[in-house]
Amino acid sequence: MYRLFLALRYLVTRPINLLGMAGITISVWALIVVVSVFTGFIDVVQRHVHSASADIIVSALPTWATWSKLQPALRDDENVAASAPRLLHYGILLPPGRRPDPAPLPGRSALNGGDQPFLFVLGIDAAAELQVTGLGDWLGAPAIPPADRADAASPLAPQDGLPAVLIGLERMQRDGLHRGDVVVLTTARFARTDDGSSVMPERLQVQLRIAGAFKTDHGGFDGNNVFVDRQTLQGMLHQDQPDLVQEIVVKVKDEATLDETAARLQRGLARALERNLQGFGSVMTWQQRNAGFLQSVEHQRALLKIVLIVIMVVAAFLMLATLSMMVTEKIADIGILTAMGGTPRGVTFVFLACGLVITSVGVVIGIGLGALTASYLEEIRQTVRWATGVDLFPIDVYNLDRVPCSLDALWMLQVAGMALATGVVVSAIPALRAARHDPLASLRGV
């Protein structure tokens, strides 16, 4: 009992110890708030990326890959709910007679692409695609004005004699386009020369009519992709290969076994095509497909963790300094404590308890404040913006409606554990010095 009592008395009579405590509190607080924001941000980004992607994408298919061969193989897999074929092309899409805008500003990230004129043209089977990806949701996004909404049942049906195209909402609005407008796709196709000896590129211009806008949560996808009907694209580019498929999007029944399913489909691919794939054909989950982007955000989180842990180290040194000072000052009390019936171990614990009390209080306050800050981050952001005009987290850039934040109980426990372990080590050093002190030294005289 005396140990705790004495430790507390030592502490409350020495406000300097608040310094170490504040250090611990700040580091715990920062570790919780910053990491929660990043975790929340990663969650949101993943959700956004996933919303604009199929569960599994089969891509880089060879020219001899045909839908009639691959479809049965996919359909037979136990975890495949639906699949849809795609053709991929690229080109410049502009209203007739308009020139492309100047080259885009540098530094725009993949999060918000779409200010460049060059686009991916995805040839899809609308009916099949609706079963696999979120196409239905993309076309029905609330942000799309009714006048620009595509026909939900057959979005890519020909429009007044012209093939239909679906364009990302932001791009449409930026270019002042609306449903029913005509745009020209400028691209190239590769055709055999007349004597059949080689393949030559030739210019291709096709008039398309806008059938409506689409909007996913992933701005980078919307800005860089447009949809046309697969048969139409095929007719334009590959008349000789009527069954060609270049990419297949797959929806699974059980997302928990996504990776296993992708691996299984990869093995089945070669079998279905009855040929050695020679490096062609890759089956990737949506995470693998976007791994570079998703991992870069996670790397940033890891880096920030390290930076913030440095604050904790600084706090630890602060605590070490104040505790050492205290032990030096209080080492004279050891004699009388021993005379009253204390043991060296008990006396060590007095000083250890000082450090532990500082750390525990710091950790509890830090976690409480951290959780509170994280929970009310959006309100705090708005208040700060209202009061100072500074926007701490520009949510529009990331297509968000509030500051993302995800409090992870495990991470909070880890932070608390880390801080407590630091506290133990830092208090043990001066406490052990106290333990080695000869109690008689102070009793013999001053």
Next chain:
Amino acid sequence: MTPPVLAAAGITKNFRIGRQEIAVLRGVDLSIAAGEKVALLGQSGAGKSTLLHVLGLLDKPSGGAVRYDGRDVHTLSVQKRALLRHQHIGFVFQFYHLIPELTALQNVLLARMMGHSVLGYWGQRRTARIEAEALLEQVGLKDRLRHRPAELSGGERQRVAIARALIAKPRVVLADEPTGNLDSTTARGVVDLMFSIQQERGLAFLLVTHDENLARRCDRVVRMRDGVVVS
């Protein structure tokens, strides 16, 4: 004659300084019975404090045995010796050794907390407080309970130290020049107080002093010179 509470036989104590070994105590025999006041006189450096530390289980003798109620105590474990100090021995030192962060009352209560767990003490904290207040009242500090040592005079500090030594109801009190720092009037007050409590509780009392007059008020005077008892 009543059997001695505390008996030391053939105590030797050597200190090693560098390669040199000095014999500070060279075979001291001493026993104190319950209710007996013994004065220990001797020149500075005679080894009085060293003997007191050995008798109080603060230091181990190089040879010989210290017995409490016939039990050899220096063979006990560190924990048992600490408990024995807490339960059976009260110390009063020349320099008070109060803890400056604590009030008079807390200084006394601290000694009472020793040897109790947090829960164990919590159950008896009321009683402990009443006892401590009563004891401080007995030593004449009724109005000084909440004063810190820095706010007390030397004599008052020593009274707090006496209360602290007595709170755990020891049977032996070892005092090392308790009045060495006090003027003669204050000293007399402190000594009167100690003696009256000693009488009342029937304590075995060892008083180390340089004051012949004070020594004469004890039941027995033991003189030391160069680490041995001479009379």
